[in-house]
Amino acid sequence: MLNVVRAAVLLILVQSINSTDPNDLFNRKYYSSSVLGLVKLLKMEQAFMENFSMYANILQEKVDNLNIFLDALKRPNHITHNEREKFVSNPLNAFGLIRRLNQDWPKLQNYTQKPLGLVQLTAMQDIVSAAPESFDMNEKLKAMHRIETTYDLQPKDIAKGLLQSTEFIYKLSFRDCLSLAHHKFEIGEFKRSLLWFREALKLNADGSLEIMNILQEIELKGFATAVAKRVSIYLSNQALTNETIDNMVNTQLQDAKQMDLEQLISSELKQWINDDSTTPPTGHNLGCQGLFPKKSNLVCRYNSSTNAFLQLAPLKMEEVSRDPYIVMFHEVVSDKEIEEMKGEITEMENGKESSFSKRINQRISDMTGFKLEEFPAIQSANFGVGGYFKPHYDYYTDRLKEVDVNNTLGDRIGSIIFYAGEVSQGGQTVFPDSKVMVEPKKGNALLWFNAFIHRQIHEPCTPCVQL
Numbered sequence: 001m002l003n004v005v006r007a008a009v010l011l012i013l014v015q016s017i018n019s020t021d022p023n024d025l026f027n028r029k030y031y032s033s034s035v036l037g038l039v040k041l042l043k044m045e046q047a048f049m050e051n052f053s054m055y056a057n058i059l060q061e062k063v064d065n066l067n068i069f070l071d072a073l074k075r076p077n078h079i080t081h082n083e084r085e086k087f088v089s090n091p092l093n094a095f096g097l098i099r100r101l102n103q104d105w106p107k108l109q110n111y112t113q114k115p116l117g118l119v120q121l122t123a124m125q126d127i128v129s130a131a132p133e134s135f136d137m138n139e140k141l142k143a144m145h146r147i148e149t150t151y152d153l154q155p156k157d158i159a160k161g162l163l164q165s166t167e168f169i170y171k172l173s174f175r176d177c178l179s180l181a182h183h184k185f186e187i188g189e190f191k192r193s194l195l196w197f198r199e200a201l202k203l204n205a206d207g208s209l210e211i212m213n214i215l216q217e218i219e220l221k222g223f224a225t226a227v228a229k230r231v232s233i234y235l236s237n238q239a240l241t242n243e244t245i246d247n248m249v250n251t252q253l254q255d256a257k258q259m260d261l262e263q264l265i266s267s268e269l270k271q272w273i274n275d276d277s278t279t280p281p282t283g284h285n286l287g288c289q290g291l292f293p294k295k296s297n298l299v300c301r302y303n304s305s306t307n308a309f310l311q312l313a314p315l316k317m318e319e320v321s322r323d324p325y326i327v328m329f330h331e332v333v334s335d336k337e338i339e340e341m342k343g344e345i346t347e348m349e350n351g352k353e354s355s356f357s358k359r360i361n362q363r364i365s366d367m368t369g370f371k372l373e374e375f376p377a378i379q380s381a382n383f384g385v386g387g388y389f390k391p392h393y394d395y396y397t398d399r400l401k402e403v404d405v406n407n408t409l410g411d412r413i414g415s416i417i418f419y420a421g422e423v424s425q426g427g428q429t430v431f432p433d434s435k436v437m438v439e440p441k442k443g444n445a446l447l448w449f450n451a452f453i454h455r456q457i458h459e460p461c462t463p464c465v466q467l
């Protein structure tokens with residue numbers, strides 16, 4: 001057996017990194033890929049809301065002032081010339097009229113012109129200019145799609161906050177659902193698009209039609225027309241030409257009310273749902289959904305045979321699979337070490353040696369009994385909620401290639417994943433070909449060998465919910 005292992009080490013962080021550096025580890029420009037970036041956005045939204053609310057209060061105060069003035073001027077309507085003449089003949093009325101026109105009205109008119117809430121408007125502008133761009137938006141739409149398809153979740157469940165078997169108090173809004181409907185349409189998932197559209201319509205659109213039109217990214221009527229066309233193409237309904245659809249939608253949606261849209265979507269869905277065209281789930285998705293058959297005859301034991309260290313502190317070793325050989329070591333890194341590592345990572349450019357990586361290399365030697373050639377880089381990844389790592393054969397990712405430009409690290413006979421955080425839902429590591437699924441557990445390490453059997457394709461499930 002080779003006595004030098006070039007092991008790829010991946011630390012999976014599934015929690016935020018304790019650091020003041022708001023930049024994401026992999027992508028410094030964007031918010032979407034790290035919990036830290038998202039926390040920053042939450043603070044931004046808070047600041048926006050405070051300013052927005054102050055601005056609304058300032059405007060409200062102005063409206064209140066104007067109303068006080070209008071109330072003070074309440075008097076009977078003088079309709080006829082005689083009535084008016086009688087009114088101004090009274091010296092008190094004549095005085096008041098002249099005085100108001102000379103003194104009050106110019107000031108009031110001036111008051112109406114006075115710009116208000118400039119400080120808040122500027123603050124809001126600043127915040128908006130730092131808001132996430134379409135890259136982040138698209139990443140989150142993709143992440144939502146991944147969660148939906150990986151775990152085979154239904155839009156009606158997601159919308160009301162039900163993820164797998166856990167119901168959350170957080171729910172999606174009308175515009176959240178509509179945005180998802182639009183995304184599904186863009187990527188050609190028309191049935192899902194309709195399902196999301198229906199969820200959107202079940203929720204009360206917030207605000208009047210006017211405000212909806214201002215805020216709507218998606219023009220509802222145009223979207224409904226596009227969806228209807230798609231349905232007819234899909235069902236190869238020759239009777240429904242584009243022209244008839246345009247007419248139909250135009251008629252149905254003239255002065256469209258929400259109810260009309262609901263009816264349209266419902267009737268389209270009825271046709272579509274009867275058509276069972278869903279693609280079968282992939283091996284990866286089955287694994288993430290926990291649908292792989294249970295392996296039998298696996299053992300869990302304390303392994304103290306490999307070296308002197310283990311004789312003192314045996315590691316709990318759980319066989320996950322025999323062929324290929326995959327084992328989970330329990331509690332091999334402590335919480336304290338994980339915290340230390342998180343602190344170090346933000347300072348450590350990927351590829352730089354750290355004292356932590358030295359220690360981890362030693363730990364791997366202890367675990368495996370192999371003498372490790374010093375591994376210069378520990379790769380760390382925070383997948384983020386709904387994040388994703390492409391299915392791959394080992395950890396020789398592009399990121400590592402950058403570090404290992406001369407390919408001195410060579411091929412790996414083994415790979416180890418250390419789990420450095422908890423995920424409450426999702427985030428498993430799946431070996432689709434071998435039908436093996438492994439749950440992440442903080443402090444554990446997963447080890448498998450690539451070269452002895454065949455290289456194992458493996459793929460982490462998207463973290464569905466992070467603690």
Ligand SMILES: *[C@@H]1O[C@H](CO)[C@@H](O)[C@H](O)[C@H]1NC(C)=O
Pocket residue numbers: 047048050051054123124126127
């Ligand atoms: C308004 O926005 C500014 C700039 O982002 C922020 O510093 C401030 O805390 C916000 N809130 C209030 C109440 O002004």
Ligand SMILES: *[C@@H]1O[C@H](CO)[C@@H](O)[C@H](O)[C@H]1NC(C)=O
Pocket residue numbers: 106107110114
């Ligand atoms: C209108 O208001 C501005 C300041 O807001 C003031 O400088 C100007 O004199 C005012 N004009 C009148 C006619 O009151």
Ligand SMILES: *[C@@H]1O[C@H](CO)[C@@H](O)[C@H](O)[C@H]1NC(C)=O
Pocket residue numbers: 226229230242
């Ligand atoms: C009907 O509309 C769809 C969607 O906009 C388009 O792809 C298709 O080419 C149109 N068909 C005709 C005959 O114009």
Ligand SMILES: *[C@@H]1O[C@H](CO)[C@@H](O)[C@H](O)[C@H]1NC(C)=O
Pocket residue numbers: 303304305306367368369
């Ligand atoms: C202990 O672990 C090593 C490395 O995984 C393995 O080669 C050895 O067979 C294990 N010993 C026992 C008793 O399981």
Ligand SMILES: *[C@@H]1O[C@H](CO)[C@@H](O)[C@H](O)[C@H]1NC(C)=O
Pocket residue numbers: 403404405406
């Ligand atoms: C890669 O090889 C070149 C030429 O031998 C050398 O100059 C360079 O330092 C090497 N880079 C690394 C990261 O080992």
